[in-house]
Amino acid sequence: MKKQNNDKLKKDFISLYRVLIVACASIGVFVVALMYLIKNPDVSIFKSSEPNSEIVAVPVEEDDFDKVENGIHVRTGFVEAPGMMETVQNCTNCHSAKLVIQNRMNKERWKSTIKWMQETQNLWDLGKNEDIIIDYLVTNYPPQKKGRREVLSNIDWYELKD
Amino acid sequence: MTGTAYRVPCKPVAPGTKVADEDMCIIESMPVKSLITYPKSGATISKGKTLTIRGHAWAGELQVAKMEYSIDFGATWKTCMLDKPANRLAWQHFSAEVDFPQEGYYEVWAKATDSNGVAQPMLLPYWNPKGYLNNACHRIAVKIA
Numbered sequence: 001m002k003k004q005n006n007d008k009l010k011k012d013f014i015s016l017y018r019v020l021i022v023a024c025a026s027i028g029v030f031v032v033a034l035m036y037l038i039k040n041p042d043v044s045i046f047k048s049s050e051p052n053s054e055i056v057a058v059p060v061e062e063d064d065f066d067k068v069e070n071g072i073h074v075r076t077g078f079v080e081a082p083g084m085m086e087t088v089q090n091c092t093n094c095h096s097a098k099l100v101i102q103n104r105m106n107k108e109r110w111k112s113t114i115k116w117m118q119e120t121q122n123l124w125d126l127g128k129n130e131d132i133i134i135d136y137l138v139t140n141y142p143p144q145k146k147g148r149r150e151v152l153s154n155i156d157w158y159e160l161k162d
Numbered sequence: 163m164t165g166t167a168y169r170v171p172c173k174p175v176a177p178g179t180k181v182a183d184e185d186m187c188i189i190e191s192m193p194v195k196s197l198i199t200y201p202k203s204g205a206t207i208s209k210g211k212t213l214t215i216r217g218h219a220w221a222g223e224l225q226v227a228k229m230e231y232s233i234d235f236g237a238t239w240k241t242c243m244l245d246k247p248a249n250r251l252a253w254q255h256f257s258a259e260v261d262f263p264q265e266g267y268y269e270v271w272a273k274a275t276d277s278n279g280v281a282q283p284m285l286l287p288y289w290n291p292k293g294y295l296n297n298a299c300h301r302i303a304v305k306i307a
Contacts, residue, residue, distance in 0.1 A: 148286045149285050149286065155203060155204045155303045156202075157206055158202070158204055158206065159207075160201050160205035160206060160207050
C-alpha cells in the first residue's frame with residue numbers, strides 16, 4: 001500500500017516536471033518572438049501604413065530675454081539708459097533689481113556699498129564697469145529728499161458709496 | 163549681516179550723517195505702528211455723512227493699548243474702538259465713526275500707543291541710512307463735498 005502510494009507520487013511528480021519544462025520552453029519561445037517583433041517593426045503586426053505624427057513647422061521665436069518695453073527692461077524693471085546692461089549683468093545675478101532701485105544713493109555711498117559687497121559677499125572686480133554702473137544708478141535713481149513728511153500727492157479721488 | 167542692512171545708528175544722529183560701521187547697531191525691536199486699511203485714500207463723501215474707518219495696529223513685542231484718530235493734523239485726537247489681539251504679537255483691529263464739521267479737504271491721521279505708553283510720532287523719527295523704523299502715523303485724504 002505504501003509502495004503503491006510512493007509510485008503514484010513519483011509518477012505525479014514526473015508529469016508535473018514535464019508540464020513545467022514545456023511551460024518554461026513555451027514562455028521562452030514567446031519572449032524571443034516578442035523581442036523579434038519589437039526590434040523589427042517591418043514584420044510587426046502593429047505596423048500601420050499611416051505615419052504616427054505629422055511634421056509641423058514651428059515658427060522660430062525671437063530671443064526676447066533682454067526685451068525692453070516702454071523704456072523698461074522687462075526682465076528686471078530697470079529703465080533703459082546708458083549703462084543698463086552692465087548693471088543688469090553685474091547686479092541681478094545675485095539679487096533682484098528692486099534691491100538696487102529701492103536704495104537711492106549718491107556716488108560715494110554706491111562706491112562703499114560695492115566695496116562692502118566685494119569684501120563680504122564675493123562680488124567680483126567690476127573694472128571699468130564700476131563707473132558705468134554707478135553713473136547709471138545716480139543718474140536714473142538719484143537720492144530723493146523727502147523731508148520729515150511729504151504733502152499727500154497723486155490722490156486718486158473717488159466717490160465713496162455706502 | 164554687516165554693513166547698513168537691518169542696522170541703525172546706535173545713538174541718534176542728524177539726518178544725512180555718515181555713521182561708522184562700529185557705531186551701527188542691529189535692530190532688535192519694532193516700534194508701535196498702525197495703518198488705516200479702509201477707506202482707500204481719496205474718498206469723497208457728502209456733507210453730513212459719517213465715515214467709518216478701519217485698520218490694523220501692532221506694537222512689536224508689546225500690545226497696542228490705545229488707538230486714536232485726528233482730522234485736524236494732530237490738534238485734537240479721538241479714541242477708536244480697538245480689539246484685543248487674537249493671540250500674543252498678533253495685529254489688532256481698530257475702527258471709528260468719523261464726523262466732519264464742514265465741507266472741504268481733510269486728512270484722517272491714525273495714532274497707536276503701545277502698552278508702555280509710547281505712541282507713533284507724526285513725523286519720521288530717528289533718521290538712519292536705510293530708512294528703517296519709520297513708524298510715523300499713517301493718514302488718508304478725505305474730501306467732504
